[in-house]
Amino acid sequence: NAGVTQTPKFQVLKTGQSMTLQCAQDMNHEYMSWYRQDPGMGLRLIHYSVGAGITDQGEVPNGYNVSRSTTEDFPLRLLSAAPSQTSVYFCASSRQGAKEKLFFGSGTQLSVL
Amino acid sequence: GQQVMQIPQYQHVQEGEDFTTYCNSSTTLSNIQWYKQRPGGHPVFLIQLVKSGEVKKQKRLTFQFGEAKKNSSLHITATQTTDVGTYFCAGPYMNNQGGKLIFGQGTELSVKP
Numbered sequence: 170n171a172g173v174t175q176t177p178k179f180q181v182l183k184t185g186q187s188m189t190l191q192c193a194q195d196m197n198h199e200y201m202s203w204y205r206q207d208p209g210m211g212l213r214l215i216h217y218s219v220g221a222g223i224t225d226q227g228e229v230p231n232g233y234n235v236s237r238s239t240t241e242d243f244p245l246r247l248l249s250a251a252p253s254q255t256s257v258y259f260c261a262s263s264r265q266g267a268k269e270k271l272f273f274g275s276g277t278q279l280s281v282l
Numbered sequence: 283g284q285q286v287m288q289i290p291q292y293q294h295v296q297e298g299e300d301f302t303t304y305c306n307s308s309t310t311l312s313n314i315q316w317y318k319q320r321p322g323g324h325p326v327f328l329i330q331l332v333k334s335g336e337v338k339k340q341k342r343l344t345f346q347f348g349e350a351k352k353n354s355s356l357h358i359t360a361t362q363t364t365d366v367g368t369y370f371c372a373g374p375y376m377n378n379q380g381g382k383l384i385f386g387q388g389t390e391l392s393v394k395p
Contacts, residue, residue, distance in 0.1 A: 202382070202383070209291065209387065210387060211385050211386055212385040214383070214384060217382055225382070228384070266381055267375070267381035268313060270330060271317075271372075273324040274324065275324050276324050
């Protein structure tokens, strides 16, 4: 049981490049979410999903897209990377929703130059 | 919008001293969750409080949920170097899309041996 798996662990992009951060969970969790962590800002919610085919915006959704075609996967897409998107990104899942405890992946450190 | 405020942002203590972090929500919560993130790691769930005025203990950690279900605290008695990390509170804000878990800014605890 791997839990929540994020890839890659580290990534460096140039401004304007696009990329996808991958997130997969093997716990059959319905709820998945993406957070970014910046010094002094805590964990800010980017997008979340309550099940396959359903996504919604969080606190800081601009510049990011998500989709949820399967229960297991919840990729995060950066369409045109900006230096302001330099951050640590965490994917997290829970069994059924925001009221239940989250299991976090190990994170992706992203630098945009 | 929904806000979760957490203070202090940093706390430096001598080993053996006590530590407390406080969490306040802009609205009433159905529950409050607490997470710990070790340096370089990912957030890990500690506990969830559901009832008004609830108090729960985990060894040297005491968690409280306010009577109005809008505030919470985490108190650590006689800190140890293993307590080092950032402590986050989080509250679920429910909507038609299943809700979102909003985190406070976190309190970073350092312990001097």
